[in-house]
Amino acid sequence: MIFTQSKAPVLEAMEQHLQNRVVPFDVPGHKGGRGTKELTDFLGKSCLKADVNSMKPLDNLCHPVSVIKDAQDLAAEAFGAENAFFIVNGTTGSVQAMIMAACKAGEKIIMPRNVHRSAINALVVNGAVPVYVNPGTNKKLGIPLGMSVENVKKAIEENPDAKAVLINNPTYYGVCSDLRGIVKLAHEHGMLALVDEAHGTHFYFGEDMPVPGMAAGADMAAVSMHKTGGSLTQSSLLLCGKSMNAGYVRQIINLTQTTSGSYLLISSLDIARKNLALNGREIFRKTVQYAEYAREEINKLGGYYAFGKELCDGESFYDFDPTKLSIHTRDIGLAGIEVYDILRDEYNIQIEFGDIGNVLAIISAGDRALEIERLISAFSEIKRLYSKDKAGMFDHEYIDPQVIMPPQSAFYGEKKSVPITESSGYICGEFVMCYPPGIPILAPGEKITDDIISYILYAKEKGCMMTGTQDINIEYINVVI
Amino acid sequence: MELWYTENHTDNVKFSIRVDKHLRSAESEYQRIDVFESEEFGRILTLDGYLMVTEKDEYIYHEMITHIPMAVNPDIKNVLVIGAGDGGTVRELTRYNHVENIDMVEIDEMVVEICREYLPQTASRLSDPRVHIFYQDGLRFVRGKENEYDLIIVDSTDPFGVGEGLFTKEFYGNCYKALKEDGILVNQHESTFYTSYANSMKRAHSRIKSPFPLALFYQAHFPTYPSGHCLFGFASKKFDPRADLKADWWNSLGIKTRYYNTILHTGCFAIPNNVRDQLRESGEHK
Numbered sequence: 066m067i068f069t070q071s072k073a074p075v076l077e078a079m080e081q082h083l084q085n086r087v088v089p090f091d092v093p094g095h096k097g098g099r100g101t102k103e104l105t106d107f108l109g110k111s112c113l114k115a116d117v118n119s120m121k122p123l124d125n126l127c128h129p130v131s132v133i134k135d136a137q138d139l140a141a142e143a144f145g146a147e148n149a150f151f152i153v154n155g156t157t158g159s160v161q162a163m164i165m166a167a168c169k170a171g172e173k174i175i176m177p178r179n180v181h182r183s184a185i186n187a188l189v190v191n192g193a194v195p196v197y198v199n200p201g202t203n204k205k206l207g208i209p210l211g212m213s214v215e216n217v218k219k220a221i222e223e224n225p226d227a228k229a230v231l232i233n234n235p236t237y238y239g240v241c242s243d244l245r246g247i248v249k250l251a252h253e254h255g256m257l258a259l260v261d262e263a264h265g266t267h268f269y270f271g272e273d274m275p276v277p278g279m280a281a282g283a284d285m286a287a288v289s290m291h292k293t294g295g296s297l298t299q300s301s302l303l304l305c306g307k308s309m310n311a312g313y314v315r316q317i318i319n320l321t322q323t324t325s326g327s328y329l330l331i332s333s334l335d336i337a338r339k340n341l342a343l344n345g346r347e348i349f350r351k352t353v354q355y356a357e358y359a360r361e362e363i364n365k366l367g368g369y370y371a372f373g374k375e376l377c378d379g380e381s382f383y384d385f386d387p388t389k390l391s392i393h394t395r396d397i398g399l400a401g402i403e404v405y406d407i408l409r410d411e412y413n414i415q416i417e418f419g420d421i422g423n424v425l426a427i428i429s430a431g432d433r434a435l436e437i438e439r440l441i442s443a444f445s446e447i448k449r450l451y452s453k454d455k456a457g458m459f460d461h462e463y464i465d466p467q468v469i470m471p472p473q474s475a476f477y478g479e480k481k482s483v484p485i486t487e488s489s490g491y492i493c494g495e496f497v498m499c500y501p502p503g504i505p506i507l508a509p510g511e512k513i514t515d516d517i518i519s520y521i522l523y524a525k526e527k528g529c530m531m532t533g534t535q536d537i538n539i540e541y542i543n544v545v546i
Numbered sequence: 547m548e549l550w551y552t553e554n555h556t557d558n559v560k561f562s563i564r565v566d567k568h569l570r571s572a573e574s575e576y577q578r579i580d581v582f583e584s585e586e587f588g589r590i591l592t593l594d595g596y597l598m599v600t601e602k603d604e605y606i607y608h609e610m611i612t613h614i615p616m617a618v619n620p621d622i623k624n625v626l627v628i629g630a631g632d633g634g635t636v637r638e639l640t641r642y643n644h645v646e647n648i649d650m651v652e653i654d655e656m657v658v659e660i661c662r663e664y665l666p667q668t669a670s671r672l673s674d675p676r677v678h679i680f681y682q683d684g685l686r687f688v689r690g691k692e693n694e695y696d697l698i699i700v701d702s703t704d705p706f707g708v709g710e711g712l713f714t715k716e717f718y719g720n721c722y723k724a725l726k727e728d729g730i731l732v733n734q735h736e737s738t739f740y741t742s743y744a745n746s747m748k749r750a751h752s753r754i755k756s757p758f759p760l761a762l763f764y765q766a767h768f769p770t771y772p773s774g775h776c777l778f779g780f781a782s783k784k785f786d787p788r789a790d791l792k793a794d795w796w797n798s799l800g801i802k803t804r805y806y807n808t809i810l811h812t813g814c815f816a817i818p819n820n821v822r823d824q825l826r827e828s829g830e831h832k
Contacts, residue, residue: 362686411715412714412715412716413714413715434683435683435685438683438685438686438689439685439714439716439717441686441689442685442686442689442714442716442717442719442720443715443716445689445716445720446715446716446719446720449719449723450719
């Protein structure tokens with residue numbers, strides 16, 4: 066194969082395979098959609114035909130030696146990594162493989178508490194122990210930020226035996242830490258630097274973006290191609306630097322990843338990578354243009370605060386992702402989740418999430434000016450029709466947790482179920498979070514406090530989608546006894 | 547040689563006009579623009595293949611979208627027209643000497659340029675000194691206005707293309723804000739005959755109803771509109787277009803029209819049962 070970014074090896078092999086009109090006596094049993102008319106009518110014939118099983122000409126995701134290997138090598142080149150792995154279990158799969166490849170049971174990993182649940186889930190599964198670094202918070206916005214180098218340094222010095230440092234790049238709201246500084250610090254102390262780039266695919270291709278993990282010298286990065294990279298939902302990449310043993314990482318991935326990797330997802334990664342490599346710069350130039358325009362117009366409306374680079378402070382708000390449209394809504398007297406609900410119910414506009422004080426709209430090259438105008442106009446109307454006094458509103462998203470025991474011991478420990486309202490003082494045995502964004506309010510092993518309970522009740526009352534507990538209604542919570 | 551322009555009114559219904567010449571075809575930033583010359587309908591403007599204007603029947607649409615509101619409030623002085631790149635709506639408005647200002651907001655400058663060149667019948671009055679053309683998104687323009695206009699006319703394409711934003715609740719809400727306390731909003735409202743149009747009409751109606759205390763429909767018939775039956779929306783903060791018709795005043799102006807008259811004015815608000823039934827589903831038509 067001629068090794069260039071304009072190739073898409075998996076796509077080309079699949080096209081060849083379909084042209085060969087191979088008679089399928091293997092799975093999937095829908096046989097190119099012939100056996101499932103309703104499904105084929107809905108998803109389209111070409112989609113069902115492309116839903117094939119791994120076979121020699123199409124390689125095997127668990128042990129890639131031909132076209133998937135080539136596609137992964139091209140992805141590695143495009144992202145400036147030593148190795149790249151296609152992940153079909155979502156970026157949850159990438160984050161978990163990354164953590165499990167870096168530390169074993171009982172070993173410590175330094176991370177900010179505002180990680181995605183997938184990171185703490187990995188600790189429940191493999192028994193590693195978190196050392197949380199307090200992410201700075203912005204008082205006005207009430208949101209958790211990135212980690213300051215100073216705080217990471219303190220955590221490293223207090224835990225010299227830790228194996229790795231995990232960094233969000235960026236956070237859900239678009240906030241970045243000083244990635245280069247933290248990676249350097251970790252390496253100086255013999256620790257691996259792992260980067261959760263679930264929201265940072267575009268950093269690798271856009272201009273004037275915050276530095277991406279691989280360029281900053283990180284050892285691994287979990288990159289959510291499906292979020293802003295254009296591949297199908299649930300497809301993701303795990304990138305590795307030179308320091309990682311690629312064979313070992315592959316073994317770790319195979320501990321939990323499916324052996325029936327979907328070729329819809331795999332080919333979408335291949336095609337999206339090609340598109341990003343060839344057109345990414347232009348795509349994200351347009352995206353930033355839209356986002357900057359929307360930020361400017363929304364700030365003109367008054368009452369809202371669509372924040373941006375002006376908040377950068379060289380520490381916990383080191384850099385900002387210009388494609389994120391994060392808007393603080395509390396000053397018009399509405400919780401973010403309320404604005405989120407009004408946008409959907411009254412204006413047919415679906416945004417990414419709303420929490421206590423903020424909403425986030427994802428802007429991409431798939432948007433058109435007219436949709437951006439609709440969004441801005443809807444914000445203008447919501448302010449005109451729904452704004453009220455902000456007295457009595459919750460003013461923060463982040464409560465510093467008290468970790469009493471490791472997540473795994475708490476999750477698998479002896480537990481009992483108590484009403485949430487009566488759970489203060491207990492150690493939590495499960496997760497509680499709003500989804501999205503999926504950042505735990507409580508993780509297994511943390512002490513439940515009155516402050517946390519009132520936050521949970523407030524979020525429920527405002528209409529946040531709560532998840533995590535065994536009790537589907539989130540009225541009872543499992544606590545460690 | 548046979549050359550036909552065809553518009554699909556639904557997946558199963560086609561409407562065709564024999565074309566003599568294809569005068570112009572252009573691709574703007576927003577859409578494809580074509581002008582045809584035909585024996586039966588004269589010149590025809592299409593956007594993305596959808597028929598917008600023909601020389602033969604455009605007067606029906608343009609008279610009905612302007613004279614209905616103009617005959618209800620003699621004090622209309624400041625008018626905002628959104629869309630309407632062909633100039634027909636503006637042409638009708640310029641016939642009123644007491645109108646002081648007409649702001650026209652059209653997103654696509656190329657439509658106006660091409661109409662000026664090929665459709666002088668509709669575009670000729672765009673050069674009237676009272677007319678100010680803004681080439682920008684209607685939604686964006688109206689968002690910045692408060693308590694300014696006596697009348698807003700939304701002369702847009704269908705709710706699936708460039709004009710999509712003009713059929714939304716946020717747009718109607720912004721129009722409400724941009725209108726004075728006795729302001730009127732008139733818009734093209736599709737037809738109910740074919741299901742796909744009926745659904746978008748119902749959606750648009752339920753959206754427009756929420757900000758305005760009075761939201762009514764009136765109708766007109768012309769051959770090139772899908773199903774031949776076109777509905778307009780009349781949303782108002784104060785005036786009832788039936789009770790508040792100033793017939794004597796309007797007739798005294800001596801404006802010569804080919805379709806509109808003050809007797810038809812009252813009649814066009816009488817809506818057939820099938821439309822009333824559909825509107826009831828989206829709320830009530832009083």
